[in-house]
Structure formats: C-alpha cells, structure tokens
Amino acid sequence: MNDSTLYKAWLQSERKPEGEPFDQYRRLLGRIVVKGEQHGRVFNTAVAELIDGVQAMLGTRPEVLHEVPLADSCLVLRAAAELASGLAPEAPSWDNRRDAFALRWVSVNGIERLELDGGSTSGVLYGVFRLLFGIAQGWEPARLATEEQPANQLRMINQWDNADGSIERGYAGVSIFYRDGEIVRDLQRVRDYARLLASVGINAISINNVNVHERETRWITEEYLPEVARVAEVFRDYGIALFLSINFAAPLSLGDSETADPLDSEVRRWWAEAATRIYRYIPDFGGFVVKADSEHRPGPFAYGRDHADGANMLAEALAPFGGLVIWRCFVYNCMQDWRDRSTDRARAAYDHFKPLDGKFHDNVLLQIKNGPMDFQVREPVSPLFGAMQHTNQMIEFQITQEYTGQQRHLCYLVPQWKQVLDFNTHAANAGAEVKHVVDGSLFGMKYSGVAAVSNIGDDENWTGHPLAQANLYGYGRLTWDPGLSSEQIAEEWADLTFGSDPEVTGPIREMLMASWPIYESYTAPLGVGWMVVPHSHYGPDVDGYEYSRWGTYHFADRDGIGVDRTMATGTGYTAQYFSPNQEMYDSLERCPDELLLFFHHVSYSYRLHSGNTVIQHIYDTHFAGAEAAEELAHVWDAQVLRDRVDPLRHAEVASRLAEQAEHAKHWRDVINTYFYRKSGVPDERGRTIY
Numbered sequence: 209m210n211d212s213t214l215y216k217a218w219l220q221s222e223r224k225p226e227g228e229p230f231d232q233y234r235r236l237l238g239r240i241v242v243k244g245e246q247h248g249r250v251f252n253t254a255v256a257e258l259i260d261g262v263q264a265m266l267g268t269r270p271e272v273l274h275e276v277p278l279a280d281s282c283l284v285l286r287a288a289a290e291l292a293s294g295l296a297p298e299a300p301s302w303d304n305r306r307d308a309f310a311l312r313w314v315s316v317n318g319i320e321r322l323e324l325d326g327g328s329t330s331g332v333l334y335g336v337f338r339l340l341f342g343i344a345q346g347w348e349p350a351r352l353a354t355e356e357q358p359a360n361q362l363r364m365i366n367q368w369d370n371a372d373g374s375i376e377r378g379y380a381g382v383s384i385f386y387r388d389g390e391i392v393r394d395l396q397r398v399r400d401y402a403r404l405l406a407s408v409g410i411n412a413i414s415i416n417n418v419n420v421h422e423r424e425t426r427w428i429t430e431e432y433l434p435e436v437a438r439v440a441e442v443f444r445d446y447g448i449a450l451f452l453s454i455n456f457a458a459p460l461s462l463g464d465s466e467t468a469d470p471l472d473s474e475v476r477r478w479w480a481e482a483a484t485r486i487y488r489y490i491p492d493f494g495g496f497v498v499k500a501d502s503e504h505r506p507g508p509f510a511y512g513r514d515h516a517d518g519a520n521m522l523a524e525a526l527a528p529f530g531g532l533v534i535w536r537c538f539v540y541n542c543m544q545d546w547r548d549r550s551t552d553r554a555r556a557a558y559d560h561f562k563p564l565d566g567k568f569h570d571n572v573l574l575q576i577k578n579g580p581m582d583f584q585v586r587e588p589v590s591p592l593f594g595a596m597q598h599t600n601q602m603i604e605f606q607i608t609q610e611y612t613g614q615q616r617h618l619c620y621l622v623p624q625w626k627q628v629l630d631f632n633t634h635a636a637n638a639g640a641e642v643k644h645v646v647d648g649s650l651f652g653m654k655y656s657g658v659a660a661v662s663n664i665g666d667d668e669n670w671t672g673h674p675l676a677q678a679n680l681y682g683y684g685r686l687t688w689d690p691g692l693s694s695e696q697i698a699e700e701w702a703d704l705t706f707g708s709d710p711e712v713t714g715p716i717r718e719m720l721m722a723s724w725p726i727y728e729s730y731t732a733p734l735g736v737g738w739m740v741v742p743h744s745h746y747g748p749d750v751d752g753y754e755y756s757r758w759g760t761y762h763f764a765d766r767d768g769i770g771v772d773r774t775m776a777t778g779t780g781y782t783a784q785y786f787s788p789n790q791e792m793y794d795s796l797e798r799c800p801d802e803l804l805l806f807f808h809h810v811s812y813s814y815r816l817h818s819g820n821t822v823i824q825h826i827y828d829t830h831f832a833g834a835e836a837a838e839e840l841a842h843v844w845d846a847q848v849l850r851d852r853v854d855p856l857r858h859a860e861v862a863s864r865l866a867e868q869a870e871h872a873k874h875w876r877d878v879i880n881t882y883f884y885r886k887s888g889v890p891d892e893r894g895r896t897i898y
Contacts, residue, residue, distance in 0.1 A: 210400075213854050214669035217404055217677045218704040220344065221264040229348045230266060236322050236349060237262045239282035240270045247287055250329040250447045254336045255285070257403075261340040276321075283322040283339075287329050307411065307447075308357035309335030313349045322349060327357070330411065330447035337407040345703045356689070359647045362573075362602060362657025363687040364412040364451075364534075365405060366497065371416070371423040377608050379615040380672035381665030385415055389423050391435040399442050401664065406446035408684025412657075414451035415439060418499040418536060425455040425462065428482050433489040440490045449494035451534070456498060456518060457506035458482070469511040470521035479525040487529045495532035496522055497575070502539045515539070515560065516567040523569040532655060533572045534602070537561050537592060538582075544759040552771075552779035553759030554580040554806075558592050562784075566598035570654050573600040578628045580781075581760070584737035585612050585619075585728045588793065588803055589628050591784035593645045594635030600655040603628070603646045607679050608663035611737075612727055614746050615663060615672035617868040618840060619727040620720035622682035623694040629686070634786040643690040658687045673864045674857050677705065678720055695721060712852050715843055722836065730833030730875045733826045734816075735806035736762045736770060739879065747871070748878040762805070764886055768812055769822070770805035782807060801825075812887045826883050827891045830876040837872035841865040 213220065224230040240258060255272065263269045276284060288306070308327035313320070324339065326332030334356075342352045368376040369383040371390070384397045392398075405413065415436075416424045426432050440450040459465035459478040469475055486493050500507030500518055508518035519535040526533060540556035557580060568574070574596065579587035583606040593603070605625055612619040629643035639650060648656030660683050664670045671677050681701045685692055698720040702713035731748070732739045738760040741749040753760040762769055772778030774794050782794040792798045793807050801816045812823035820828065843849075844865050850858060881898045884890065891897055 210668065212668060213857055214674060214860065215400075217670060218681050218701055219403065219407060220704065220707070221261055221340070222707070223267060224265050224343070224346075229346065230343070232320070232349055233262075233343055234266050234268055235281045236320055237266065237270055237283050238268055239273055239277060239280060241273045241276050241282050241284045243274070243284065243286045247329055247332075249445050250333055251285075251287060253445045253447075254329065254333040257333070258283075258285075258336045258340070261336075261343070265340070265343055279319065281320045283324065285332055286323070286325045287332050288327055305357035307331050307334060307409070308355070309338070310355040311335055311339060311352045313353055320349075322352070328447075333406060333447055334409055341407075341700075341704060344708075345700075346708050358409055358688045359643070359690055360657045360687050361648060361655060362412050362659070363410050363684065364414070364602075364657060364659040365410055365662045366414050366418065366453075366604070366659050367662050368417045368419075368608075369415065370421060375665055376417050376419060377606075377610045377661065378665050379608060380663065380670060380676075381667040384664070384666050385439065391432075391439060395438060395442050397666070398439060399445075401670075402443050402446040402448055404670075404680070405448060405684065408681055409688040410684050411447055412449045412451060412494050412659075413443060414453050414494075414497045414534075416453050418453045418497060419503075419505065420453050420455040420499075422461070424453070425458050427452055428454060428458065428486055429462070430485065433486060437489040440493065444492060449492060450490060451494040451497050451532075452486075453497040453499070454522075455506065456500045456508070460506075467511070468506060470508050470513050470518045471511070476521055476524065479522060483525040483529060483531065487531075493529070493531060495526050495534065495571075497534045497536070498522065499536045499538065502536065503542050514564060516564045519572045520567075520569045523571045527569070527571055531571065533569075534575050534659070535568075535572060536604070537574050537576045538604075540759060542759070543757050546755045546757070546761065549763075549772075550779060551759065552773060552781050554773065555779060555781050555784065556580075557590060558595060558784045561592060561599075562595050564599075565596040568599050570600065573602050573655050573657070575602050575604045575659055577604045578625070581737060583611055584735075585624075585724075585731055586735045586802055587737060587806060588735075589631040589633075589642060593631075593642045594633030594640060594650075594786060595784070597635070597651045600648075600653045601646065602655075602657040602659055603642065605658070605660040605683065607660045607683050609676065609679075610661075610745055611740065612724075613868070615676040616746070616864060617727055617837075617871065618673065618675050618719065618723040618865065620675075620682070620694075620698065620723045621679050622686055622697050623721070623724050625683070625686055626690075626694050629690045632789075634789060647690075660687075669857075669860060674860050675716070675720070675864075677701070706853060706857075709852060711848050715846065715849060719840055719843055723840070726833055726836040726840070726872075728833075729829040730837065730872045730879075733805065733829060733879070734770075734801060734822070735803035737806070738762065748875045750879065750882040763809060764883070766886060766888070768810050768814070769883075770809040771807070772809045773807050778809075812883075812889055823883060823887055823889045824892055827880055827893075827895070827897070830880050831895060834869075834872040834876040837865075838869040841869045 306328040309331040310325045312323045324335045371386045373382045373387045457468040460468040499505050501509045523533045537557045539560045540553045576592045580590045631642050633640045644650040678701045682697045685697050698717045702716045739750045741747045742752045773781035814822050884897045
C-alpha cells in the first residue's frame with residue numbers, strides 16, 4: 209500500500225506514544241481470541257486489519273488464540289454463529305441487523321478485556337474499524353462501549369467509470385478499475401479502495417457508469433465475466449456486494465435478438481440465462497443498476513411498455529439468486545423546447561413513477577435523486593419520497609462535486625445531505641422524514657437504502673482535493689447513522705486524517721462547516737440553479753442552459769427572475785408535495801428564501817424575509833462569498849497549520865484554496881454583472897460591478 213499521508217486518507221495508523229491510554233490498549237490487544245471455527249473471508253479480513261492496525265499504531269503484533277486466557281487481558285472476537293450457540297455471555301440487543309456490532313470493555317477479577325461481537329462477519333469487520341478509529345483518536349477503552357446497527361440496509365457507491373479509463377463527472381484522475389477497454393490486471397488499488405469503503409460501513413458498489421457503452425455492455429458475457437469476478441473477489445473480502453450497471457437493450461446490442469421488448473418471451477429467456485451465467489461466476493452478485501429511457505438511454509418506452517414492465521423483467525431473471533434491480537428515476541424530457549413553459553423537468557420523476565406505485569416486484573428498488581433536478585447546490589427534496597408507499601426505494605446523492613466545485617473548490621456536502629434526510633415529507637402523522645422513508649421503516653419496505661456517485665480516481669489523494677475526502681468519509685458515516693451531526697462527522701474525519709490536535713482539527717472542522725454556504729453564496733442564488741458552463745458544469749455561464757433542450761431554466765428578464773411552479777399560475781409542481789409543504793412552497797410569502805426562485809418568478813425589487821431585495825441579495829452574497837472563499841485560504845495559511853500539517857498535504861490544499869479564491873471572484877463578477885445589466889438596478893453599496 210502507498211504509504212503517503214495523501215493516499216492513506218483517514219486510515220493513517222501512525223505510531224502512538226508510550227503512556228495511557230495507549231499502554232492500556234497494548235495490554236488489551238496483545239492477545240486476540242477468535243471464538244469458533246471457519247468464519248470465512250470477511251472475518252479473516254477483520255482479523256488481518258486488526259493485527260496490522262495494532263502493530264502499526266501500538267508497535268505490538270497480537271497473538272491469536274482460540275480460548276480466553278484466565279489471567280491475561282485480551283480482545284475476544286465473536287460472530288453471529290458464536291452468539292447463536294451461546295458462546296457469548298451477553299447477547300446484544302439488535303433487531304436482526306446482520307451488519308451490527310457491539311464493543312464492550314469489561315473487568316473480571318481485575319483482568320481487563322475487550323469484547324467485540326458481530327451480527328455477521330461483516331459486523332465484526334465494522335467493529336474492528338471502529339475499534340481502530342478509537343485508538344487512532346486516543347479514546348479511553350471504556351469510551352468504545354457501544355452497540356451499533358446501520359440505519360440503512362443498502363449503503364452503496366455508484367462508480368461512473370468507463371472501460372476506456374475515463375470517469376463521467378470524475379475530478380480526481382482516471383479510473384482505478386479500467387484501462388484501454390479492459391479491467392486492470394493489478395487490483396491492489398481497488399483493494400485499498402475497498403478498505404476505505406468498508407471502514408465507514410459501505411456494503412455495495414456498482415463498478416461501471418450508468419451510461420453503459422458498447423464495451424461495458426459485454427461485462428455480463430462469458431468473455432468478460434471472469435475478469436469481473438476478479439473484482440468481485442476483492443470487494444467480497446470486505447463484505448461489499450458487487451453490482452453492474454447494465455444496458456437495457458443488451459440482447460439487441462449484442463446481436464442475440466432483434467428486440468429488447470421486456471414482454472417478449474425470448475428477451476426474458478435471454479436475461480434469465482444471463483443471470484444464471486453471472487451467478488455462476490459471482491455467487492454473491494448484488495444485481496443490476498439500470499438507467500433506462502433517460503437522456504437517450506434505451507428502455508421499455510420503445511416498445512410501448514412502462515418502467516414496471518422493464519424492471520420486473522430483470523427482477524424475474526435475478527429473483528432465483530436473490531439479486532436486486534436498482535432502477536433509476538432520473539427520467540425526464542431532455543429534448544424540451546425552451547419556449548415551452550408548461551413542461552417542467554422538476555415534475556418528471558413524480559409524473560413517471562407515482563402512477564406505478566405497487567406495480568414493481570419486491571426485488572426492485574427505485575433509486576431517486578435527492579432533489580427533483582440534478583444535484584444542484586440547492587434544490588428542494590424530491591416529492592417522490594413519501595409518495596410511493598408500496599414500492600421499495602432508495603435515495604441517490606452525488607459525492608463527486610459536479611455542480612459544487614468539482615473537487616477544485618472546498619464544499620463539504622454532509623450538511624446538505626443532512627437537510628435532505630431530516631426533511632419531513634408529511635406522508636404520515638409521525639416519523640415521515642426522508643431518512644425513515646429510505647431506511648424502510650416508514651412503509652415497511654423489504655429493501656431500501658442509500659446510494660451515491662463516487663468522487664474517487666487514481667490521483668494519489670483519491671479525491672483531487674485532499675479535503676474532499678471528508679465527503680466520502682461523511683457519506684459512509686451518515687449512511688450508517690443519519691443521527692450523527694455534520695459537525696461530529698467533520699470532527700471525526702479531521703481527527704483521523706490529521707491527528708487529534710485541536711489546533712489543527714478545529715480550524716479544519718470550521719472550514720468544512722462553512723464551505724457549503726460559501727460555495728452557494730457566490731454561485732447560483734436563491735435555489736434557481738444551473739448557471740454553469742454547459743457540459744463541463746465548471747464555472748459561471750448564466751445563460752449557458754437558458755435556451756437549451758435540457759429543461760434547466762431561470763427565466764431572467766429585465767423585470768425579474770425565477771420559475772413559476774405554483775398551482776394557480778405555474779407548472780403545478782408544488783402540488784406534488786404533501787400538506788403543509790405544498791402550501792408552504794406554493795405561497796410566495798411563506799416560501800423559504802433559499803428556494804424562492806425555484807418555486808416563484810419575482811421582480812428584482814421583491815423583498816425577502818431577510819429584508820433585502822432579490823437584486824441586492826444577489827450582489828451582497830456574491831461579494832461576501834468571494835471574500836469568504838479568500839478567507840478559507842488565509843485560515844489554511846496560518847502558521848500553526850503550516851507547522852503541524854505535513855508539507856505534502858498542506859501544499860495540495862493550499863493550491864486548491866488559492867484556485868477557489870480566484871474562481872469565486874470570477875463567479876462574483878460574472879453573476880453580478882449579468883444581473884446589473886439585465887435589471888439596470890445598481891448596487892446600493894456602490895461596489896464595482898462591470
């Protein structure tokens with residue numbers, strides 16, 4: 209494994225000094241007692257990670273035993289089989305969550321002992337990483353005591369990697385999986401990635417782009433499945449199930465059929481045979497991720513069928529093997545006439561899928577983007593959450609910062625995700641927050657969970673911007689426990705990544721927490737979104753998409769700005785929400801300022817709840833945002849951080865923050881100048897607008 213601080217991310221494992229609490233850990237972890245026999249690969253991985261971590265941090269290599277010593281301290285590891293057989297003296301209070309774990313510190317007759325019980329071998333692995341995290345942060349052993357179970361059943365990463373080595377919306381180098389149309393021979397970096405993901409509780413991954421090209425279509429054929437199986441084997445060691453994005457029209461594309469009609473018997477037979485073939489090579493294969501009838505991808509619409517027809521055909525093929533179909537709801541008219549104000553892209557997912565509630569097989573999950581548009585820096589929560597009470601569903605986030613600075617700008621996204629998960633859909637009288645929709649508890653879903661688009665590539669630091677590692681770490685932690693605060697996750701990540709020095713981690717935590725509001729303030733205002741350079745999506749271009757076919761408009765003219773999505777005079781999008789959200793968004797007076805222009809077209813002189821006019825808010829926030837971005841660079845350049853952060857990481861972060869500070873000024877000037885020239889209203893504070 210690459211030993212640089214950049215590469216190790218939050219798994220630093222530096223040597224700890226003599227003294228407490230580390231001497232206590234040296235006593236406790238000198239012996240590891242493995243209860244039971246033949247636990248399998250994930251358990252073996254857990255033991256190996258524990259031994260390596262203890263040796264790296266504490267300088268001692270544990271002895272592995274199979275019986276608890278009577279007179280010596282030790283760590284006892286037990287998995288589900290041992291718990292069921294009564295080998296555990298105290299069974300944890302889990303409600304059948306297989307990935308759960310419990311850590312205890314006990315003292316028996318003056319002999320200290322740590323006990324780690326897992327609801328499965330994966331639970332043991334997650335508990336091992338939590339133990340190692342505790343040591344890394346210098347916790348007292350007693351503080352480790354916990355019983356944890358993940359809130360979400362599926363905790364998934366979606367890779368948008370292509371076989372040629374490129375990554376769609378990848379901002380950290382090229383793919384670690386593919387080169388020149390083939391899966392890479394050396395999978396060591398893939399293994400190191402699996403370690404990072406498992407350490408924060410990720411248990412599923414799809415390894416190719418949802419926009420499936422010709423070469424990736426062949427991943428499910430006899431020719432390529434042995435290579436895919438090599439990748440699955442690496443993730444299997446870390447308890448991570450492998451999924452593939454598939455081409456819905458594969459039978460047609462591969463020349464095996466003249467149709468891809470999901471109701472055609474030969475097509476259904478083709479997919480059943482494909483599933484049998486896949487499971488022969490990958491017995492624990494997770495299933496398919498499908499983008500269909502979206503942005504020119506093939507799907508069931510070509511044959512007069514609906515999404516349920518398409519998803520259910522695939523589900524029937526996978527069902528005998530326990531496989532899942534994850535069907536993306538990112539479906540809309542991408543050939544819209546910009547003059548047509550009645551067609552609203554925001555409405556599309558609800559309009560397509562709400563009428564199909566209850567028609568999907570029970571091994572189908574609908575994957576719904578967190579907002580109705582496309583991962584903007586600010587948009588409302590998708591109204592599909594709560595609307596489909598008889599269909600398995602999961603939420604989709606985007607860790608890669610497509611519209612939030614592309615890992616060249618600092619933008620810590622956990623606070624955004626927290627707001628989405630905590631949003632009350634009002635689909636029920638109580639417990640109707642999005643987090644309870646996607647964890648399956650609100651409607652008793654058989655399958656549920658969270659997915660996110662990965663932000664990693666082959667850059668040494670994985671994520672392009674070293675501080676963007678916080679988004680990958682934070683996604684895993686929040687998916688495991690949505691009750692964690694954004695501040696708590698930021699502090700954990702900073703401690704693990706930079707060491708538990710509050711003079712270092714304090715400023716880093718504050719930078720992270722300030723970064724999303726800062727980025728929002730100098731980019732698109734008040735929820736309107738999309739003021740980016742087309743296709744690349746990096747940098748400002750206010751009218752870049754305004755006259756396009758993609759349905760991403762702000763409708764700014766000389767008098768005002770915003771999209772009327774009200775029921776009385778607009779597209780009627782607000783009607784897709786439950787009351788009282790429906791009334792709140794529909795009302796000009798009650799709509800939150802930060803989403804005003806998403807729901808309403810208003811004059812530049814309209815006064816926000818803050819008291820500012822819309823035009824003055826635009827000016828003020830863009831000036832303030834550019835100043836705040838510059839301040840981030842000043843905070844990082846403080847002497848204490850230059851002295852205590854290793855030069856490699858300090859230099860990389862400093863370079864990114866310098867670029868952000870300059871680019872924020874460009875955003876400021878482009879946005880302010882556009883609206884000054886459009887409205888003719890000057891800045892009341894007389895600042896320079898070009």
